[in-house]
Amino acid sequence: MAATTAQSMGSLPSGVEICTTAPDIFYLPELVFGGLVWILVASTHVVSPNPLGWVMFVSVFCFVMTFLWMVVFAAGGHKSSSGWAAADFIYHGLAVLFYLSAGVDLAFITIVVKPVDLRTYQILLSAVVFAFATTLLYFIHAILSAIRWKHF
Template sequence: MAAATAQPMGSLPSGVSVCTTLPDIFYLPELIFGGLVWILIASTKVFPPNPLGWVMFVSVFCFVMTFLWLVLFICGVHQNSPGWAAADWAYHVIAAFFYLSAAVLLAFITLVNKNIDLKIYQEDISAVVFAYIATLLYFVHAILSAVRWKSF
């Protein structure tokens, strides 16, 4: 029964099947962990030499774009086109690279500012962990999107 409803790897899902097929099942965890990074960075004190602007940009940009991408897939705008599969792969590669750069920068900032305040340090550590998890999710999504794109 499950095999009859399974989405073939060479096609793009639409509707609620977006939440049940690979690699699109990663959209919701990407939104959750990206949102957590956004919230944790927004709640910390930003010191003048602290370049958290890039981290904030990445988390907000990827959150908004992932949500819009999810909505486009749910609405079925893609019309099962290989161009959309390539765009899906390209977006997730860019998002993984952005999140990796933001996570490394955030880890460095956290290490430099570890003696300032314990609460801020703990929030920054949490943000670093969530940023690396988001990076991993986007990276895995990019790999699975590449496999889907190549199977068109």
């Protein structure tokens, strides 16, 4: 285990190694939790004007970008370059800011709008919880990516 961790801090993984190294193991949970935010918000009926547009943008954008990022890493397109290590940290740092703002927006809307039925309220509340859980996952990934970039 120590050899794997030491190797991951000095180089970028590719192939199946992205499922075993410290920062990259968070790709799949980020996709699952971010996808849940997307699905939960999309399943609610909101009236015009749509106050959840930013939340939908963030969840869809981060889902697609994280998937593409994971594919690039799995395919070895980064060629273990320090520029990719920096870009990995920057992307995940931006994702933290995006998801944090979307989670706060979603929590505010859930409290203020007071959905008429209990089911919609429960769906939005679940989306809030998953948005903050996704924020935490991206935050941990960003910190570990910064450590990896520092050791590159």
